[in-house]
Amino acid sequence: MSLVINTTTPEGIVLAADSRQSYRNMKGMARIGSENAIKLFEINRRIGVGITGLAFLPEGGVQKNVSQYIEEFRRGSKVKNMEVKEVARKLHHIFDDKYHWEEQLDQIKANIQNDLSSKGCTVLQMEKDGDLLKFSFRTPQGTIENGMARADPIELLVAGYNPDGSHQVYSVAVPGPVQKLRDSKKPNMEYGSSWIGQGDVAARIVLGFDGRIQNIEFVKEAIQARSELEIQGQLRGLEYAIQWGTMTLQDAIDFATLMIQTTSAIQRFSDGINADPGDMPGVGGPINVAVITPDHGFVWVKKKKLHFEDSVVDLDRKPRL
Structure with a gap:
């Protein structure tokens, strides 16, 4: 799934971004396919993109x-003068067209039905709600359970400067x-940090909780009794007070890494959480x-290069004639 972090x-x-590429084999087991994947890209001199999620699409x-x-x-001819927003929208269009989610x-619907049937469960309801699949079933013990699934996402962070010198960051999900x-x-939107991919650890450190807290029963009850907006506001009181507006560029690099x-x-030391093991x-x-x-544009601070033993190949270096 990977992790890409932006700090502005x-x-x-x-x-x-990390460089691990993982997948599930035909038995559904998690496997590491590579430790050398590139997930950051220079779009033009002012704009960069990070990507997580599915690594391959059939074509x-x-x-x-x-x-x-x-x-x-x-490599398109019009990319040079694009604004950040335009890059985000065009990449969303490309992947929305290519990914038949x-x-x-x-x-996923067929797999869930087969899995529940093999366990002696009876499917009561199963319907699509946008990009979500919601379902309910009766267990062999007679209890009613609810579940939800979604297609594997492709996520991008698009960050950079516009031709007028203003900066923006967009998230793109397909x-x-x-x-x-x-x-x-x-x-109040100028500075901060955002992440895509497996961001639960970063969320717990910075925010004090991750999104799965809404699966806990007493949190569900609190949201129903009050409102999700109010509960989220109270939970944000756990967030660390980080002064993004005074952070130096080196500190931002240190934080992201x-x-x-x-x-x-x-x-490395865990296998998901107790409520949802097997991550x-x-x-x-x-x-x-x-x-x-603004002055130097997109610059690589660290990028893994091709190598064989003591030899290194720099693909970013311009050839000499």
């Missing part, structure tokens, strides 16, 4: 790496929407880091 400060924008009878779609897009949801996360022209290193370490250790391998500043 007055000095510039940081994008960091023409073969599996195509999602990074190839981004590389094809960044409705078909995956149909397959299936899902394009959402603005940072905007230098909007008060710390979150990825910590996530990888926690996944995939999807974060690992070398950390790639890029920064984007």
Whole structure:
């Protein structure tokens, strides 16, 4: 699943990502496919993109790496002058067109039905709600249980500077929407940190909880008794008071890499949570880091290079004639 983190400060924008590529084999077992995947991309001199989620999509009878779609897009003639918002929307359009997630949801539906049937359960209801599959079933003991599933997402963080010098950060989800996360022209939206992928550890550290807290019964009851907005507001009181608006670029790099290193370490020693065991250790391998500043644009701070023993190949180096 991976982890990509953006930290936006007055000095510039940081994008960091791990390099592990994982998958589930035909038996449904989690496997590590590679520790060398690149998940950060320079779109133009001012804008960068990080991607998590599905690593391959079928095209023409073969599996195509999602990074190839981004590389094809960044080589387009009109990319140079694009704004951050336009890049986010166009990438959303590309992946929404290429990823037939409705078909995956149909397959998930069939798998759930077969699994429940094999356990002696009776399916009472199963219906699609947008990109969600909601279902209820009766156990052999007679209790009624509810469940929910969704297609594996493709998520992107698009961050950078517009031609007028303003900065923005957008999240892109397929299936899902394009959402603005940072905007230098909007008060209280200028600076901060966001993450996509397996962000539960980062969320617990920074926010004090992760999104699965809403699956706990007493939290559900509190939301019903009051409102989700009110409960979320109270929970945000647990968030660490980090002064993003005074953070230096080096501190932002240190923060982003710390979150990825910590996530990888926690996944090494754990196997999900007690309420939902069996998580995939999807974060690992070398950390790639890029920064984007108004003066210097997109610059790699650290990017793993091809190598054989003591030899190193730098694909970013321009050939000499």
